Amino acid sequence: RVIKETKIKELRRLLDQSTNIVITCHVSPDGDAIGSTLAMYHVLSAIGKNVKIVTPDMLPKNLVFLPGAKDIIPFSKYTDYGKQLFSKADLIFCLDFNAPYRVDKMADTLISSKAKKVLIDHHLDPEDFADVVISHPEMSSTCLLVFRVLCRLEFFNIIDKNAAECIYTGMMTDTGNFTFNSEDPDIYIIIAELLKKGINKDNLYTKVCNTNSESRLRLNGYAISEKMQLFPEHQAALITLSQEELRQYGYE
Numbered sequence: 001r002v003i004k005e006t007k008i009k010e011l012r013r014l015l016d017q018s019t020n021i022v023i024t025c026h027v028s029p030d031g032d033a034i035g036s037t038l039a040m041y042h043v044l045s046a047i048g049k050n051v052k053i054v055t056p057d058m059l060p061k062n063l064v065f066l067p068g069a070k071d072i073i074p075f076s077k078y079t080d081y082g083k084q085l086f087s088k089a090d091l092i093f094c095l096d097f098n099a100p101y102r103v104d105k106m107a108d109t110l111i112s113s114k115a116k117k118v119l120i121d122h123h124l125d126p127e128d129f130a131d132v133v134i135s136h137p138e139m140s141s142t143c144l145l146v147f148r149v150l151c152r153l154e155f156f157n158i159i160d161k162n163a164a165e166c167i168y169t170g171m172m173t174d175t176g177n178f179t180f181n182s183e184d185p186d187i188y189i190i191i192a193e194l195l196k197k198g199i200n201k202d203n204l205y206t207k208v209c210n211t212n213s214e215s216r217l218r219l220n221g222y223a224i225s226e227k228m229q230l231f232p233e234h235q236a237a238l239i240t241l242s243q244e245e246l247r248q249y250g251y252e
Contacts, residue, residue: 001152003134003145008152010132014116015153018090020050022115026097027056027104031208033096034059035170036120036142038068040093042163043155052089054082056104061252065207066169067162075106082109089115094130096142098123120145140181143170147190156193164197169204177205219249 023040025033037053044051053068057076063069075082086092092115100107110117111129119130122139139145147167150159159167168191175182195201222245229238 002136003148003152007132007134008149011118011134011149012153014091014118014132015044015049018049018116020089021052021091021093022085022089023051023053023093023095024103024106024110025055025095026102027106029055029057029059029063029096031063031173032141032143032170034063034066034069034072035166035168035173036095036146037072037093038066038166039143039146039150039159039163039170040095041068041071042160042166043150043158046158046160047155052085054085054106056106061213062208062211063169066166068166075109082106086110086113086115089113091115092117094119094121095146096121096123098125098135099127100129120149140184140187141171141174143167143174144187144190146170159197161198164194164199165204168194168199168201169208172201172205173208177209215250219246219251222249 021044023037025037034055037055041051041053053072055072055074058074059069059072073082073085086109092110092113094110094117097103098119098121100111103110116132117130118132118134119126120134120142122135122137122142122145124137126133126135134145134149136145143166147159150156171187171191172178175187178187191201223239223241227239227241231237
């Protein structure tokens with residue numbers, strides 16, 4: 001019971017009072033940001049809430065396979081619609097970021113919304129902008145923290161295979177496939193529970209980490225072979241790419 005009971009009670013009260021919910025995450029979302037938002041989306045939708053996901057910009061192509069990804073609304077593309085959803089929301093979940101500036105051009109819309117806000121995050125030093133703050137920097141991922149929150153809300157049985165796939169993806173990507181920041185035994189207990197939900201963790205790894213476009217492979221090869229500068233005295237390297245070079249390789 002890492003999360004304080006007072007926070008869980010307040011979150012439960014806000015959920016009971018809310019119908020229209022918006023979930024958002026940081027700009028240039030990674031696996032943990034998208035995984036946590038989609039997992040929360042699946043569970044809250046299953047309990048009858050009207051849930052929308054509004055992200056600051058587009059999600060990366062290697063995550064579009066995740067269940068529910070097609071329902072994500074990028075604010076950069078649908079700005080007016082995004083503003084409308086924030087203005088009509090009763091409750092906003094802010095996942096995997098610790099300060100409004102991390103949602104980029106969406107920050108003013110987020111802050112000006114009259115909806116109650118819930119922050120669930122594992123980054124250091126959260127800013128004071130949310131009504132409920134569940135911040136645990138000792139956690140390896142926000143997805144792991146979201147799993148704990150859902151269990152404390154007694155939603156474990158509502159976590160289906162779709163939500164479990166999203167949670168696992170975030171846990172995996174934020175630990176480099178469990179090669180760093182992953183010594184907590186609870187991580188593997190949670191993975192076991194997600195496997196019981198029906199996920200195929202090997203298949204998820206292949207889709208996220210081993211599926212690349214030709215242009216991405218060529219750009220990575222060019223960056224390393226032609227653009228990498230070494231600074232041995234500092235045990236460092238630097239790669240810089242111009243806009244023209246990015247265009248040449250079809251960077252998105």
